[in-house]
Amino acid sequence: MNEDVRLTERGLRVLRFMIEEPRASRSGAEIAKTTKIGSGTLYPLLARLEAAGWFTSEWEDVDPHEAGRPRRRLYRLTGVGQRRAREALSGLQLGTGVPSWAT
Amino acid sequence: MGYLIDILVGVVSAIVTGELRAHVKPFARWIIERAVRRLSLADRERFREEWLAHLEETPGILRKIWHVFGCYLCAAKLSKIRARYSERIVRPEKVVTFAEWLGGLARYYASNTNTTRFADLPPEELTAIERVLTAKLRELTEDELKLVLRIGMKYSPTLARLYAHLFETSEQPKQPHDQQPAL
Numbered sequence: 001m002n003e004d005v006r007l008t009e010r011g012l013r014v015l016r017f018m019i020e021e022p023r024a025s026r027s028g029a030e031i032a033k034t035t036k037i038g039s040g041t042l043y044p045l046l047a048r049l050e051a052a053g054w055f056t057s058e059w060e061d062v063d064p065h066e067a068g069r070p071r072r073r074l075y076r077l078t079g080v081g082q083r084r085a086r087e088a089l090s091g092l093q094l095g096t097g098v099p100s101w102a103t
Numbered sequence: 104m105g106y107l108i109d110i111l112v113g114v115v116s117a118i119v120t121g122e123l124r125a126h127v128k129p130f131a132r133w134i135i136e137r138a139v140r141r142l143s144l145a146d147r148e149r150f151r152e153e154w155l156a157h158l159e160e161t162p163g164i165l166r167k168i169w170h171v172f173g174c175y176l177c178a179a180k181l182s183k184i185r186a187r188y189s190e191r192i193v194r195p196e197k198v199v200t201f202a203e204w205l206g207g208l209a210r211y212y213a214s215n216t217n218t219t220r221f222a223d224l225p226p227e228e229l230t231a232i233e234r235v236l237t238a239k240l241r242e243l244t245e246d247e248l249k250l251v252l253r254i255g256m257k258y259s260p261t262l263a264r265l266y267a268h269l270f271e272t273s274e275q276p277k278q279p280h281d282q283q284p285a286l
Contacts, residue, residue: 029160032170039157040173043150044180051188064152072160073153084223 004083005052007088010037010089011045018055018075026086035054046075052080127164134171141178145245146185150174201239201251208232 005011013035016025040091049055060072077085135158154174157264161170240248256263 026155027156027160029157032157033160037208038173039154039170040177043154043174047181047184047188051184059152067161070152070156073149073278 003047005054005084009046010035010041011049012047012088013037014042014045016089018077019082019089020079025076027060027072027074029072031075035074049081050075053078054084056081076093127167128158131158131167131171138171138175138178141175142182143186143245144248145243146182150178150181162172179236201243201247204239205236205251 006052007015014037016032017031018024018035026079028039028046031046032039035042035055037045046055046057054077055075056078057073057075060074062071063070132155135151135154138154139147142150154171158170160169161167240251243251252263
């Protein structure tokens with residue numbers, strides 16, 4: 001299922017945010033807030049990345065009745081996703097936020 | 104006179120803001136519900152909960168409205184992406200296994216009872232079967248569910264009705280009561 005994904009600038013923004021803490025799980029709301037991408041663009045993008053095997057997602061481990069709110073769906077980079085994200089970002093020198101000549 | 108207008112404007116804007124605050128959540132939930140209906144059956148529950156959780160985390164009236172309209176507008180696109188994905192992950196063997204199980208169930212009833220049709224079963228047995236069927240049907244993707252229900256239609260008018268209900272189609276088997284299942 002691991003496939004290439006045509007990445008737009010917004011896709012790169014999401015990857016850049018996710019690669020900062022590659023093992024962290026993030027909700028759609030967190031990603032939207034940080035990357036400033038609206039839900040209308042974000043969810044299809046996450047679906048494509050998930051379908052391509054770059055992201056995986058799971059429900060957060062809370063009881064909605066106890067928490068008094070719906071469960072969040074948490075997205076995380078897969079191993080393949082981490083590698084592909086680094087490749088995509090290094091190609092654009094966006095990966096760490098540090099220009100390549102400074103490292 | 105000027106200060107009276109200022110007070111009036113203040114009061115009106117406070118009322119309007121209060122009204123908006125009171126109604127934004129039900130309105131946003133309503134939009135999400137409309138958005139979810141544009142998704143495939145298999146995805147509805149997931150995205151309903153995910154988008155509602157996102158709504159809870161979103162501060163401010165305008166942002167909430169922006170979020171739910173975004174969800175509504177992207178639902179059709181999302182549905183296409185997910186459909187392409189589910190086409191790739193449809194596992195025909197799962198459908199075949201379930202169809203065999205359904206056939207086995209029919210055969211069991213044909214050999215152990217005097218009936219060869221689910222519709223002729225006593226109501227309590229039919230209820231038990233439907234409970235098991237429903238549990239199994241929930242495990243399937245929408246494409247798999249369609250296939251299985253098409254197969255199941257031969258055996259059960261209940262499944263035919265379920266198919267018509269779920270997929271909003273008038274497709275019904277021709278006189279299911281008169282047909283003998285191919286056992």
